[in-house]
Amino acid sequence: MQLKDASMKTNAAMNDSEATTRSASTTEALRGAILAGEFRPGERMYEFGLSQRLKVSRTPIREALKSLAGEGLLDHIPNRGYYVREYSIDDIVQAYEIRAALEGLAARRAAQLGLAAQERAIIEKALHDGEMFLKRDAFSPADRTLYGEINAAFHNAIHVASQSRMLRDQLRLSQQVAPSSHRNVIAFERLDVRRRHDDHHRIYEAILCRDAGRAELLMRDHVEGVKIALIRAISRDMLPTP
Amino acid sequence: MQLKDASMKTNAAMNDSEATTRSASTTEALRGAILAGEFRPGERMYEFGLSQRLKVSRTPIREALKSLAGEGLLDHIPNRGYYVREYSIDDIVQAYEIRAALEGLAARRAAQLGLAAQERAIIEKALHDGEMFLKRDAFSPADRTLYGEINAAFHNAIHVASQSRMLRDQLRLSQQVAPSSHRNVIAFERLDVRRRHDDHHRIYEAILCRDAGRAELLMRDHVEGVKIALIRAISRDMLPTP
């Protein structure tokens, strides 16, 4: 368990990570640890143990746990503590369905409202970076992270362009699923990446043309495509291990 | 302010409302009060004042506030307290867009998975109750609440039938918007209610036929229809008051 010390005052020099309160930095630390898979699904989160590890009292720990439960990362059973929420394969597939619907909506709104210059720049950079990426010979594990970032930049710009806080919040919830273990199941072959990247180009064009219906359709199909790829990858992995 | 005492042990006989902890009952009490419009949008929620009113210490109050912030009912500014979140008309319209997408998804899943006998029964009762309701001569304010319940029963049954906790959670978030004030703006004329109720019949048929695509389309259009009615009602109300 690699949790960093979340206390601030005791450490002379703070991280530049802008931690306002211990509650906030504890929340970030725990969220990161959960998403990084440092806790097993179903594992119980003991307040006292966490407070010792993070060098804070139980109070900010409890606040962090409550927040993370609200985000769906933990389950809370009164008088029985917090547990890392388990996401089944089916849950993750469902999350993609939800995300597909919401991303579609975001793309539609982005097309309706139009893109700001800065948003266009970010998207075009993401498209360019994607092209560079695809010129490589092979994809290392680190490359997956890299393309993940390029991909996130593209989608994030559209979320921002949708100009809807609620939509962004809901999208964040639908994306914040499945730590580590399940995530790497996703198929990551050249053809898949190529296809998804081409989707990005088409979606961007539709948004530029202010074709809201088309933007929504393409975006929704794009995310559904990832869902399908995931299902394919799973069923392929399942066959050898009956 | 009509907040009830949220403490349990001091009261000999508890409400049957199954309160497990003071945190939980406080959360319920505050959520209900906010949704009932007992706090004005933008109003600050002082921990100490609330703790006095609800006769509990600040600890459960703080837990409740954190939960409600996670649900989107409050905004939290570190070191500056919690505030009742303000939802603009545009926010509410956006919420309907999100809800339309998610309800559509729920209907699609319900059609794919099929309805259990109990779910069918609930939906048919809601359809029947709606018919009875429409036979009335006039609609009193109390009737709005009644039809609201019938409507909620119908939609809720489909949420359950979608068999997706995440979808239900996200739907709850998208519905838990706009207390009191804004909510009553919605057009509530016979033709509107008739139309929406007919939608329900058609949606149910599509689900029964396991026509997932049609169920989704109809449901989405159904909720979009409410959105349109809302926009119409607003622009109508706007004209007299420049």
Place this chain on the structure above:
DNA sequence: TCAAGCAATAATGTATACATTATGCATGAA
């Protein structure tokens, strides 16, 4: 041998004291 029940222990829930941060007002100088 097994089940029921009862400590003992450990965890969560709650209250409260203390620490830190924001806010408003008074004071004083430009």
Place this chain on the structure above:
DNA sequence: TTCATGCATAATGTATACATTATTGCTTGA
């Protein structure tokens, strides 16, 4: 007057003591 400064006040943030609830393991009785 106007603005800046600093202190008093009040609010939130944090730690901690105490209360309540779960859990565990042991004892006891059948």
